[in-house]
Amino acid sequence: MTDGTAYGPDPVGVRRPSLGRRVAGGVLILVPTLAITAGVPAYALAVLGSHGVASSVSVLQTTIGGLLLSILSAMAYIARPGRGYGPAVMARAAAAMGYFLTLANLATATVPIGGGTYATVDYSGVLRLLALVPTLSLVGGALVTYSDRRNLPARLRREFPA
């Protein structure tokens, strides 16, 4: 089933999924993405907190960040058969970069070791290194945007063959 009303007629050799199917797929993507980007950090912070580890990063911050990234991931999926895909990927990558770099400024945790000993761990370097991942995606998204403006059907034939 195609969705000619959203993007116009499918190019030759292309069969784009309908908007309904894409939204359904986006929702399916949203659930595991949300679990990974919001649920895992919240669970990790809760476990660490139960062991007396005090973190400067709050569950609220990771939940908001994870929710934002999950929604942008779902939107990118929904926008995949059109020219909006590249910008959506770039928006998700930029948001992820901002998320990691913002958390990097807060990335300290105080760990009680026992016997009056405390360790303060600064893991901002880890988050800055993780920001490399969306940086690569940002470049990829920019290239997709460029390519789609010149020749969208070429990508659609690869990703949505008839």
Add this chain to the structure above:
Amino acid sequence: MVGKRTPLPLRVSQLFFALAIVALLLIVAYIGAAVGYATELHQSGVEGTSAVFGPDDRLLVTVQVNLTNPGPFAIDDLSVVVHVDHPNGSAWVNGGSSRQTVAGYSTAPIAIGFAVPLNDLPAQLLVQDATLPEQTWVNATYASLILVAVSNTSNYQWGAPFEGLNLTVGSPTVEPNGSVSAPVTLSFTDDAPTGFAGTLSAALRSSDGSPCTGLSFPVSVTSHGHVEEAETGIFPSDCRLSGGSYSGSWSSPSFNVPLPGGPLS
């Protein structure tokens, strides 16, 4: 006409997306391994304590601990800072280690040194062991990414060089010239982490505070050694040492300090 070849920008974008996934996997694996090995880091207890006398009447104490790094990730810029407080709570001794690197799969000795200013020592710490509050900070970079600062509050067991200093006057004997002689016994234990040699001078006073005589005790003692030496003191016949007191001082090539006095036993 529809071209079959994927445009170059699209192929390059796929390369970047693939690189992003590979980078994510590598970073997660790196961090996971680093955290896993970090939990196996362990520090030995104190491997040894040594001390030497330095310039300006300072006792240079070095405590060595070993740090075992079982993983492949280096510990860089490892440094230790130690503060020991006066019994009254004010800062007294600062010390620490030099910055060093503990390579992966290695055990490195960490030498923590601090200089105890003996001439700034509260008098009772020369003659009395004490438990002093101590703060220790350890800073390091682990796996090139994670900065760790460990702070510890504990107690430093100070060993006094003249622990239990005491002068005991024995039974007096009247000499033919009318003066009085009596054996005076010096006793103390060197609880400092090093031995020393020199002369302990003591001035003995009668119960009314008037000076009776002065004595010098040549002393050579090893760490944790006990000193018990007797010298014969000659006193004026009117000097009543019962209920008297003494004051003392220590002089040696290593250090020179006045010693707190006390009642004669």
